[in-house]
Amino acid sequence: MPPFDIPEGDPFGPHNLPYGVFSLPGSADRTVGVRLGDQVLDAGAAAQALGSPHAALLARPTLNPLLAAGRTTWSEVRRTLTDAVTDPAHRTTLEPLLHPLPSVALHLPFEVADYVDFYSSEHHARNAGSIFRPDAGDTLLPNWKHLPIGYHGRAGTVVVSGTDVVRPSGQRKTPADPAPVFGPSARLDIEAEVGFVVGAPSRHGHPVALADFREHVFGLCLLNDWSARDIQAWEYVPLGPFLAKSFATSVSAWITPLEALEEARVAPPRRTHPLLPYLDDSATEPAGYDLRISVALNGQVVAEPPFSTMYWTAAQQLAHLTVNGASLRTGDLYGSGTVSGPAEHQRGSLLELTWNGRDPLDLPGGKRTFLEDGDEVTLSAWAPGPDGLRVGLGEVRGRVVAGS
Structure with missing residues (x-):
């Protein structure tokens, strides 16, 4: 079982990690998150706490900078996040960065070009x-x-x-x-x-x-x-x-x-x-x-x-x-x-x-x-x-x- 008590077989477990953009109650600030079960992980803050070189791409109000970075970066970012949420050693660091899904506002995750x-x-x-x-x-x-x-x-x-x-x-x-x-x-x-x-x-x-x-x-x-x-x-x-x-x-x-x-x-x-x-x-x-x-x-x-x-x-x-x-x-x-x-x-x-x-x-x-x-x-x-x-x-x- 992953370190954040995700129910076994949850379709939004660490094998998934879809990306979105969210804001917290009372705040207009938007940031990139990944869904983990019925919670949202602040991906930018998590990447920064773990020393990821891609933290700046995730601490943005839209997915577009990450999208533009290309396939190699997509894979590196996903690997970093997967490792983070499956390693119990990171639990203390990441738990404060998790927010219950019903408590956040979800936004259009990227700026649509065409x-x-x-x-x-x-x-x-x-x-x-x-x-x-x-x-x-x-x-x-x-x-x-x-x-x-x-x-x-x-x-x-x-x-x-x-x-x-x-x-x-x-x-x-x-x-x-x-x-x-x-x-x-x-x-x-x-x-x-x-x-x-x-x-x-x-x-x-x-x-x-x-x-x-x-x-x-x-x-x-x-x-x-x-x-x-x-x-x-x-x-x-x-x-x-x-x-x-x-x-x-x-x-x-x-x-x-x-x-x-x-x-x-x-x-x-x-x-x-x-x-x-x-x-x-x-x-x-x-x-x-x-x-x-x-x-x-x-x-x-x-x-x-x-x-x-x-x-x-x-x-x-x-x-x-x-x-x-x-x-x-x-x-x-x-x-x-x-x-x-x-x-x-x-x-x-x-x-x-x-x-x-x-x-x-x-x-x-x-x-x-x-x-x-x-x-x-x-x-x-x-x-x-x-x-x-x-x-x-x-x-x-x-x-x-x-x-x-």
Whole structure:
């Protein structure tokens, strides 16, 4: 057992150590912390007390300096923290630097530079195609098996878990309406996703190869891509999502480093179409992740999407994102796209779970097709870890409130 009385098998034990940013009651000062069970360790103060040369990177109000330091430093910092929390000799030094999780305020852990969202679950894409193009011979669009489809989102409206989501307003028009109308979205939805956080930047004009994914991506987190389906249906032709997505994207307060997920790496599903060389991962190390996600609506689990079924991997998404020479910046965030599996209970959006409102969910608080004001959505997840342990991912929670 580790020296801080962490329960055996705790998914946030020393094998995990996700990074976040917190502040103490009555203080506006923010600093980097790592989660240890149901406590938060002041990582900057711990590093300083232990004489770490990287203490300055951790005594900051955001993760960005650590992210920018690169993979070698990420590994050194993680090794130092792991040694510290597993060595009983450090207990006296570190115990005053531990704070109960409920007693601290958690903040957006990094400054988001750019935000991109993908569309990489074949099950989600086929479900959406069946809903919106029921008469199509193939529910996938012709390009889908050849490249990871994505769109550029709005970095300024990425919010930390626990932030209320104001119901967006916008134009909408059904086929029966003679003209568009303006008002609050009546078909507000969620998308259960995984977000990948870029650390080390890249040079403009120099694509990032598949093999360099882990040199640039620091870690991952759960992500909820809130979506106004009625606004989206009217606006998305011909340029894709805009106001239907840009009002809020919720992310976890905890970023799990990729190093904590070594045992969760898996091969992606079998590819059915030949890939161009920059996306061909047939000879590379497995780049999929076995993440088990749960979606709860008002406390009731309504879906359990498996991330291992994603057709396009995060490494392929990064390669495609930069293949035209677009550069990476520290703090870039890109979403996986909605995670859905083959079974009905594995669908990662209400659009799919209710089949566009045709089949309402029967919940203890009443039936739901899309979200109502006051509804709270919580995403949680775990992954296989070392020695049979689970690696917990920080939850993403958001409550819908009425617009002004």
